[in-house]
Amino acid sequence: MAERLMKRTLAIETIDAIGQEVLLAGWVNTRRDHGKITFLDLRDRSGIVQMVVIANQQQVGAEDVVEVVGLVKSRPASMVNPKIPTGTVEIEVKKLTIVSHARELPFPIDTDGYDINEEIRSKFRYLDLRRPRMNRNLRMRSRAAAFIRNFLLARDFIEVETPILTKTTPEGARDFIVPSRLQKGNFYALPQSPQQYKQLLMVAGLERYFQIARCFRDEDPRKDRAYGEFTQLDMELSFVTQEDIMQLTEDMFARMVAELFPQKYISQSPWPRLPHKEVMATYGTDKPDLRKDTNDPNELAFSWTIDFPLFTEQSKDDFYYGSGKARFAPSHHMFTAPHADDIPLLDTDPLRVRGLQHDLVLNGFEVGGGSIRIHQPEIQNKVFELIGFSEEQKSQFDHMLTAFSYGVPPHGGIAPGIDRLIMTILGEPSIREVMAFPASSGGATSVMDAPSAASTEQLAELGIAVIFKTK
Numbered sequence: 410m411a412e413r414l415m416k417r418t419l420a421i422e423t424i425d426a427i428g429q430e431v432l433l434a435g436w437v438n439t440r441r442d443h444g445k446i447t448f449l450d451l452r453d454r455s456g457i458v459q460m461v462v463i464a465n466q467q468q469v470g471a472e473d474v475v476e477v478v479g480l481v482k483s484r485p486a487s488m489v490n491p492k493i494p495t496g497t498v499e500i501e502v503k504k505l506t507i508v509s510h511a512r513e514l515p516f517p518i519d520t521d522g523y524d525i526n527e528e529i530r531s532k533f534r535y536l537d538l539r540r541p542r543m544n545r546n547l548r549m550r551s552r553a554a555a556f557i558r559n560f561l562l563a564r565d566f567i568e569v570e571t572p573i574l575t576k577t578t579p580e581g582a583r584d585f586i587v588p589s590r591l592q593k594g595n596f597y598a599l600p601q602s603p604q605q606y607k608q609l610l611m612v613a614g615l616e617r618y619f620q621i622a623r624c625f626r627d628e629d630p631r632k633d634r635a636y637g638e639f640t641q642l643d644m645e646l647s648f649v650t651q652e653d654i655m656q657l658t659e660d661m662f663a664r665m666v667a668e669l670f671p672q673k674y675i676s677q678s679p680w681p682r683l684p685h686k687e688v689m690a691t692y693g694t695d696k697p698d699l700r701k702d703t704n705d706p707n708e709l710a711f712s713w714t715i716d717f718p719l720f721t722e723q724s725k726d727d728f729y730y731g732s733g734k735a736r737f738a739p740s741h742h743m744f745t746a747p748h749a750d751d752i753p754l755l756d757t758d759p760l761r762v763r764g765l766q767h768d769l770v771l772n773g774f775e776v777g778g779g780s781i782r783i784h785q786p787e788i789q790n791k792v793f794e795l796i797g798f799s800e801e802q803k804s805q806f807d808h809m810l811t812a813f814s815y816g817v818p819p820h821g822g823i824a825p826g827i828d829r830l831i832m833t834i835l836g837e838p839s840i841r842e843v844m845a846f847p848a849s850s851g852g853a854t855s856v857m858d859a860p861s862a863a864s865t866e867q868l869a870e871l872g873i874a875v876i877f878k879t880k
């Protein structure tokens with residue numbers, strides 16, 4: 410568009426430009442030939458508008474990128490298409506330039522796409538994202554993030570970015586590790602969450618922190634999951650109770666649903682707060698689906714699960730906790746505070762200690778979790794011991810205990826999963842449907858071919874030799 414003389418008009422703007430000559434630019438959505446006349450639908454970020462081409466045109470086809478100069482005309486009443494916002498107008502094409510040709514696409518993009526093989530969708534993700542459904546999902550996700558930012562900033566929160574190259578922050582999964590070139594033989598871990606940093610920001614006196622944070626967890630494949638990374642709204646507050654955190658979260662998401670998803674309704678307010686024991690006895694799960702009518706795609710049933718046990722019996726999957734011989738693993742994470750009344754039980758009957766954990770549940774999915782944190786070094790130490798930490802393992806968290814020795818406010822937080830939340834609100838079957846470039850559940854990246862081998866030079870710089878074990 411080097412020497413563009415006219416200002417570009419968007420498809421949606423043509424409804425206010427009847428009688429004007431306009432310049433449009435976008436993709437050919439469809440081509441329909443009717444004898445001497447060809448109808449082309451032009452698609453841009455604002456939607457679709459119909460163009461009529463009378464003269465014998467160049468061979469323009471679906472998904473070609475075109476620039477068009479044309480006259481906006483109102484359609485006769487009988488030709489109005491009520492299904493599209495620009496259905497009252499059409500463009501009489503004066504000049505059509507093909508900017509770039511499109512090969513035949515590997516799959517249709519005018520369907521919802523659910524039945525197309527996941528691998529192919531992933532390989533050609535940039536085409537899959539042209540699909541109106543995917544386009545809408547990304548747009549709604551972006552609007553949700555903007556809503557959350559505005560909501561929290563207006564309530565005195567500070568948005569802070571925390572490091573990605575860091576030290577282990579266990580949340581119950583394996584770490585991804587990154588080799589250091591400057592300190593050969595040493596490794597960074599990618600954060601499973603910003604948990605420790607956000608607590609340190611409370612020691613720093615920020616009082617109200619949030620971040621739309623990427624988290625990395627090397628978990629085994631699961632069908633409805635994307636592998637490796639996800640996004641959470643990470644929050645931490647000082648001088649608060651669990652109730653404060655739950656009310657703030659509830660207020661934020663109730664307003665977000667009303668403003669951005671007006672066709673959806675929340676079936677029960679305030680959101681029920683259900684003790685873990687009760688919810689397990691009644692529903693057999695700690696994330697019950699409380700919808701009154703599961704056939705209704707617009708019902709949102711939020712609830713809180715509280716009063717979790719602080720510990721569960723350690724299973725062989727809790728490989729990173731302690732020596733593997735300890736009986737107890739944290740049911741949330743190791744920074745969650747015990748209920749004040751239950752502190753004596755830490756010495757006598759740890760499995761009966763309740764934790765100040767709160768999980769946010771929506772339509773049967775866990776969409777967030779958080780807790781009030783331990784801020785007393787001696788209790789933190791006791792938890793480390795109960796989960797079987799050796800002195801060396803404890804020393805990995807010395808910085809937390811040191812920080813807490815300089816005046817730490819009582820604090821707590823929560824981290825709703827953005828992908829999971831938007832997926833559930835939109836009624837999508839997988840979080841991959843609300844992520845731009847998700848990895849497959851088996852760990853293959855979208856479009857680009859990773860993981861892939863490092864070059865000999867890269868490995869040499871890192872001082873690493875790759876040895877394949879046969880077993």
Ligand code: ASP
Nearest residue numbers: 602604778779822823824
């Ligand atoms: N760090 C926790 C998580 O990622 C959330 C929290 O405790 O705030 O699940």
